[in-house]
Amino acid sequence: MAEVKEIRDHIKSVQETLKITNAMYLLSSANLRKAKKQLGDVEPYFRKIISTISDILHHSPETPHKYFDKRTESVPHKVGYIIVTGDKGLAGAYNHNVLKRAEEELKKTPLATLYLIGQMGASYFQQKKIPVNREFAYTAQNPTMHRAREISDFFMDLFERRELDELYIIYTRVVSPLVMEPRMAKLLPLDKDAFRYRPRPREEAYRQTITYVPSEEQVLSVLVPGFVIGMIFGALVESFCSEQSCRMTAMEASSQNAREMLKNLNLTYSRARQSSITQEITEIVAGTMGGRA
Numbered sequence: 038m039a040e041v042k043e044i045r046d047h048i049k050s051v052q053e054t055l056k057i058t059n060a061m062y063l064l065s066s067a068n069l070r071k072a073k074k075q076l077g078d079v080e081p082y083f084r085k086i087i088s089t090i091s092d093i094l095h096h097s098p099e100t101p102h103k104y105f106d107k108r109t110e111s112v113p114h115k116v117g118y119i120i121v122t123g124d125k126g127l128a129g130a131y132n133h134n135v136l137k138r139a140e141e142e143l144k145k146t147p148l149a150t151l152y153l154i155g156q157m158g159a160s161y162f163q164q165k166k167i168p169v170n171r172e173f174a175y176t177a178q179n180p181t182m183h184r185a186r187e188i189s190d191f192f193m194d195l196f197e198r199r200e201l202d203e204l205y206i207i208y209t210r211v212v213s214p215l216v217m218e219p220r221m222a223k224l225l226p227l228d229k230d231a232f233r234y235r236p237r238p239r240e241e242a243y244r245q246t247i248t249y250v251p252s253e254e255q256v257l258s259v260l261v262p263g264f265v266i267g268m269i270f271g272a273l274v275e276s277f278c279s280e281q282s283c284r285m286t287a288m289e290a291s292s293q294n295a296r297e298m299l300k301n302l303n304l305t306y307s308r309a310r311q312s313s314i315t316q317e318i319t320e321i322v323a324g325t326m327g328g329r330a
Contacts, residue, residue: 041313044306048299055295061127062288069281072180076274079182083267087232090260095234097253104261105227108202116146117170117192117201119224119269121208121276122155124177131209131217131283132157135276138219139207143167150201154188154273177280180273182266189266196225208272209279215286217279222272224265 093100108114120139122132136158143149150170153159155177162169171191176184195201204225209217249256 041306041309044302044309048302048306051295051298051302055292055299058288058291058295062285062292065281065284065288069278069285072274072277072281075180076271076278079267079270083264083271086260086263086267090257090264091232091234092247093249093253093257093260094229094232100253100257102254102257102261103197104225104257105229107226108199111199111202113148114202115200116149116203117152117195117205118142118149119152119154119188119192119204119206119272120158121177121206121272122153122158122161123276123280124156124175126157127287128280128284129287131280132161134217135207135209135219136161138221142205142207142221152192176273177277180270180277182270185266185270185273189262189269192224193262193265201225206269206272208276210275211279211282214282217283222268224268227261227264 118139120135122135126132132155139158143151151162151167153162153169153172156174159169159172173184173188176188192201192204196204203223205221205223207219207221210220212218
């Protein structure tokens with residue numbers, strides 16, 4: 038009977054685990070839909086910012102601007118990395134892959150400063166005894182425009198005060214529902230070549246004349262911070278979507294394994310129960326026969 042009880046307890050334990058993995062799958066699915074909607078709602082606005090910057094750079098290519106300054110004369114050249122991880126595990130290789138990519142970049146620039154979004158990254162670099170300049174708490178699980186704006190303002194200030202000469206963000210991009218890849222994007226200074234000019238249709242271009250007031254430079258001073266906010270917000274949402282997608286895959290696999298385990302345990306339980314009943318009947322029959330003798 039002890040063996041039957043152990044199997045029954047094991048079945049209950051697996052059933053509880055299955056409930057948890059199913060709940061986590063559904064929660065990640067809901068979070069994924071919400072994050073995609075957030076990104077879709079603001080995407081037209083940021084596309085317009087990009088097209089306007091491209092238009093200014095195309096028509097006034099010689100316009101100098103602090104946000105496009107390469108600072109080649111700066112010694113030492115101060116580089117910063119924003120690394121986006123999750124606050125939790127149970128998401129397959131999501132955190133491992135982005136941290137591996139971050140370490141590869143840090144080997145190229147050993148004096149770089151680190152800025153972390155996500156508790157998993159903070160724990161990882163703490164164990165490695167790698168100094169971190171700042172952590173942005175509670176952002177990985179709740180990417181919003183407000184948080185992206187706060188982060189952007191912080192780094193724009195560092196760049197303008199020349200405490201940073203280059204800034205990159207390392208995050209995870211959704212390639213397909215089953216493929217996520219770590220990616221690094223440059224935030225500051227901006228590269229003019231990255232803004233490809235797409236001319237308007239001939240009739241529209243003929244009828245429309247754009248004048249930037251008070252000047253192209255001052256308009257860029259307003260647009261570029263908005264562009265950086267969009268880049269950071271996009272990276273946060275992409276990372277969050279990647280994390281949820283990886284967690285859904287992991288939880289689906291765990292749930293499937295739990296179902297297979299339950300199937301085998303129920304079969305084992307039935308056999309053990311049948312064996313136990315047979316043994317009890319045998320003992321009763323043996324006792325009855327012995328009493329008659």
